[in-house]
Amino acid sequence: MTRRPSRFRILLLAIVLSAAPFSSPFEAAEIPLAERRSSYDMMSAETRAMQDEDTSNPGMLWVLEGRELWSRKVGAARRACADCHGDAAESMKGVAARYPAFDESLGRPINLEGRINLCRTERQQAPALAPESREGLALATFIGTQSRGMPIKSDDHRLTPFIEKGRALFSQRQGQLNLACSQCHDDNWGRLLAGIPMPQGHPNGYPIYRLEWQTLGSLQRRLRNCMIGVRAEPYLYGAPEYLALETFLMWRARGMLIETPGVRP
Amino acid sequence: MTRALINVPTKAKRGEIIGLKVLISHKMETGFRYTTTGERIERDIIHTFIATYNGDEIFRANLHPAMSANPFLAFHAVATESGVIDFQWHGDNGLAARQTAKITVE
Numbered sequence: 001m002t003r004r005p006s007r008f009r010i011l012l013l014a015i016v017l018s019a020a021p022f023s024s025p026f027e028a029a030e031i032p033l034a035e036r037r038s039s040y041d042m043m044s045a046e047t048r049a050m051q052d053e054d055t056s057n058p059g060m061l062w063v064l065e066g067r068e069l070w071s072r073k074v075g076a077a078r079r080a081c082a083d084c085h086g087d088a089a090e091s092m093k094g095v096a097a098r099y100p101a102f103d104e105s106l107g108r109p110i111n112l113e114g115r116i117n118l119c120r121t122e123r124q125q126a127p128a129l130a131p132e133s134r135e136g137l138a139l140a141t142f143i144g145t146q147s148r149g150m151p152i153k154s155d156d157h158r159l160t161p162f163i164e165k166g167r168a169l170f171s172q173r174q175g176q177l178n179l180a181c182s183q184c185h186d187d188n189w190g191r192l193l194a195g196i197p198m199p200q201g202h203p204n205g206y207p208i209y210r211l212e213w214q215t216l217g218s219l220q221r222r223l224r225n226c227m228i229g230v231r232a233e234p235y236l237y238g239a240p241e242y243l244a245l246e247t248f249l250m251w252r253a254r255g256m257l258i259e260t261p262g263v264r265p
Numbered sequence: 266m267t268r269a270l271i272n273v274p275t276k277a278k279r280g281e282i283i284g285l286k287v288l289i290s291h292k293m294e295t296g297f298r299y300t301t302t303g304e305r306i307e308r309d310i311i312h313t314f315i316a317t318y319n320g321d322e323i324f325r326a327n328l329h330p331a332m333s334a335n336p337f338l339a340f341h342a343v344a345t346e347s348g349v350i351d352f353q354w355h356g357d358n359g360l361a362a363r364q365t366a367k368i369t370v371e
Contacts, residue, residue: 053272054270055270055271055272055286055288056270056272056286056288056337056339058288058290058335058337060270060288061268061270061288061290061335064268064270065268211333214293214333214334214335215334215335
């Protein structure tokens with residue numbers, strides 16, 4: 001009987017210690033480069049198999065559509081992407097691996113979807129594509145897949161202030177649940193959230209075919225999804241906050257390989 | 266136009282069991298959902314899928330509203346002779362689509 005209280009005290013201490021990583025104010029414990037893992041590694045064998053084979057990866061349906069759009073003449077200029085850029089397998093190789101890229105004239109980074117729309121409005125003189133539109137996603141996926149297997153590049157010093165802004169947003173508590181991105185994706189990745197392993201949150205497979213969505217979606221849609229998850233108010237599509245987050249996430253995933261189109265649960 | 270990705274081996278040995286895979290781009294709208302203003306979204310699904318091998322039916326499937334968007338069908342057949350494997354699918358709103366693949370059997 002005399003041993004019981006002390007055992008209880010040890011147990012209590014153990015609980016307090018194990019809860020410590022959750023309760024301590026985070027000090028941006030970034031994942032060491034060598035420990036970064038694509039969410040692909042945490043998926044079931046079935047989902048991985050789905051992504052691996054081009055005829056079972058539903059994202060390839062958008063690639064197929066994007067390939068058609070690439071050589072379709074549009075806008076007042078009656079010009080197709082291919083008229084300027086030629087064969088995408090050559091000209092677009094590695095492009096998605098270095099976006100968002102700094103745009104001199106805008107003085108800020110621009111993501112791939114934004115670049116496609118700039119090309120449309122300025123060169124093709126066609127209306128911009130709406131966020132998450134089928135056509136826009138198809139083109140982004142088609143261009144993205146040309147960089148499959150290539151490492152993400154983020155070495156432009158002009159991006160630094162935007163990476164810093166993205167980092168600040170990433171570690172900023174938000175929403176009714178008062179959670180920062182980093183609390184799940186830096187501090188607790190690999191642990192279970194509602195029975196599902198929390199990924200590190202790398203942007204290397206976007207646009208992704210998400211089984212839960214039963215369709216393809218952009219990185220911004222995914223970010224929006226997490227914001228709703230923590231009951232924060234999502235930004236509008238194309239908001240500077242999303243761009244900063246995208247720029248930060250690409251920097252965070254530098255060197256990791258592009259998987260576009262990724263399949264995710 | 267409906268898009269589909271079809272995976273059929275181009276060559277096979279006589280008597281070999283071959284895997285056939287079809288991934289069809291389709292939203293598979295269930296008919297059970299409502300818009301934010303309360304109007305029902307009409308059902309729009311693929312309901313029948315048929316595969317024939319040189320004219321002989323080798324596989325048929327009925328699809329239902331509970332199936333996911335972009336259905337993926339995988340099945341097997343015995344490679345008997347060179348020829349054409351024909352895939353067709355029918356759905357709501359008069360959808361009728363067909364794609365074919367050639368196979369050489371040695």
